Amino acid sequence: MGEQQKEKLLVQQNNSEESVEEEESLRKRAWKESKKMWMVAGPAIFTRFSTFGILVVSQSFIGHIGSTELAAYALVQTVLVRFANGVLLGMASALETLCGQAYGAKRYDMLGVYLQRSWIVLFLTSIFLLPIYIFTTPILEALGQDKKIAQVAGSISLWAIGIIFAFSVSFTCQMFLQAQSKNKIIAYLAAISISIHLFLSWLLTVKFKFGLNGAMTSTLLAYWIPNFGQLVFIMTKCPDTWMGFSFLAFKDLWPVIKLSLSSGAMLCLEIWYNTVLILLTGNMKNAEVSIDALAICLNINGWEMMIALGFFAAAGVRVSNELGRGDSKAAKFSILITVLTSFSIGLVLFFVFLFLRERLAYVFTLDSEVAEAVGDLSPLLSISILLNSVQPVLSGVSVGAGWQSVVAYVNIGCYYLIGIPVGVVLGNLIHLQEKGVWIGMLFGTFVQTVMLITITLKTDWENQVVIARNRVNKWAVKENTEPNSGSPISS
Structure with a gap:
């Protein structure tokens, strides 16, 4: 029994050492990926x-x-x-x-x-x-x-x-x-x-x-x-x-024109979304106060989007680099690190803007009515900032993998077939005014985020490596005049 107990202790010790090593390895990988x-x-x-x-x-x-x-x-x-x-x-x-x-x-x-x-x-x-x-x-x-x-x-x-x-x-x-x-x-x-x-x-x-x-x-x-x-x-x-x-x-x-057109459609549908929000609000009662309050919120949201677009770029570069290199696991790990980092920043800003409410408005206006309207909209602004911390990163992933056309269809469905109609119904028929319009738009963004998460999780990343390699090989043969230009690319 003594020897068996010693063996059990040795096994437990080895397991704990392995878990510590794995944890240290994970920390190193996370730190290395974060730096990149x-x-x-x-x-x-x-x-x-x-x-x-x-x-x-x-x-x-x-x-x-x-x-x-x-x-x-x-x-x-x-x-x-x-x-x-x-x-x-x-x-x-x-x-x-x-x-x-x-x-x-x-x-x-x-x-x-x-x-x-x-x-x-x-x-x-x-x-x-x-x-x-x-x-x-x-x-x-x-x-x-x-x-x-x-x-x-x-x-x-x-x-x-x-x-x-x-x-x-x-x-x-x-x-x-x-x-x-x-x-x-x-x-x-x-x-x-x-x-x-x-x-x-x-x-x-x-x-x-x-x-x-x-x-x-x-x-x-x-x-x-x-x-x-x-x-x-x-x-x-x-x-x-x-x-x-x-x-x-x-x-x-x-091929460049086709990929450019699908990329353009994907991003245009997102960028024009806020313009539609302003246009819909222009038809509300007390439109001047509504537009002023919404403009202040969208201005703040616009500054925050600069952070989100930075992570959009990072996700696109890291995923495309790793797929081109032939490492599907590294591509998935880079997605995880980028999403978690962006979401953490978004969560902090969510609570900051939820807490500040109408105090935000006095940076831009002295009108108490507009400030009150901004305070009323601040929960929606906070939710918008939180969604913006995830959705652009996933759009960046799609750019890195070359799925722009798929995301363009997702954007059409979520923004223009779900978000805007729901916003019009809530704003005009249920009389929630600009708040209803924004809730509808946020609902569209939420559905889009869920769909992009689902697509990312269900993707066969090994197959994405093959697709990326084929794309590089196919165009490389046409561009390189050397006789060995068509040779397989090493991982």
Whole structure:
């Protein structure tokens, strides 16, 4: 019996040692993955905050020029520029799939060709969008907007053409660099850009009083300065992934166009969702207070979304890298770490905004009625922030795996066939006003989140590795002139 007891003790000791080792191994893996994730998420969040800050700076200086100019700028920015932003950012996210998987598979020569193909696709898309910005005044007048505001908006939208083409360069360069985790340069350039923008806005609008033209000149430069910096960095500091301009960029464009279109549809449906929320609220009773309160909540939500979009980028890069590398377990682990990190931040912000309530509003307004309305909406704002901490990460996973078309269908169903109809019923028929509209929209987002979680959990990730490898091999054969270019990619 003594020997048996000793054996049992030895087995228990060995088991406890193994569990300790597994726990330490798990901690090391989690720490290693967190570092990789934050290498993408940190600069991405800072860059998006800075880019969002450009809009805030421009709006504050234009607000001091005149109320008509402010209204016109807000109209162009929230409807027309957001429209282009959604289309071009969505289409550029196709590059995140392609570059991420190619980089993971160590096919570095393919990244530069993908970047050039994406430039062509986005440049052509920008040209197709031009009529909206050239004929803004008659379009807005036909939609019943005030003629004076429509005329000023028409002149601002001509400046916005330069911003659209800036998006085409900016988004693609960012995806290219993020796929290689070389995105610190993006954050540095964003910081320099907003600093210059702040100074130039003051110089041109306050000091020299160039008015709207001065403010828009500064805004346009703020978007283009990072682009020049990114292009110089890519062409001088990325020798493995940038081999120079190539005629291969004009070959096999159709697969890139298809993936870009599905990516664009996926992201546009999300970005335009808040615009629909504002439009629906405009038809409510006491619309002015409702819109003001909702605008404050969406402004806060917009800042928080910059964090969520940083994790969106991180999830896309990490999943695409690991699938390209051929490691399905690492891809799943990166999803878990990114979701848990983003959700933890969202949970903290959920309680912060739930606690602050109407006190939030006094940062933006002195109107007690609007502040009270914001306090009434703050629980919905908190829930929205919590959902935003998970849903964009799962959308990022879909970008990394190349499921954009699937998520586009999910978004159509959840947002436009569930969320908006429920919001209209609750807002108008049950008379919950703007709160009802928002509850409906949140319900749509909740259903979408549940569906994305289900898709992610039920996915055969080993099969996703095969799909990613086939995609890289198929396009690599066409792009590489060497006789052994079709050889299998090692894990």
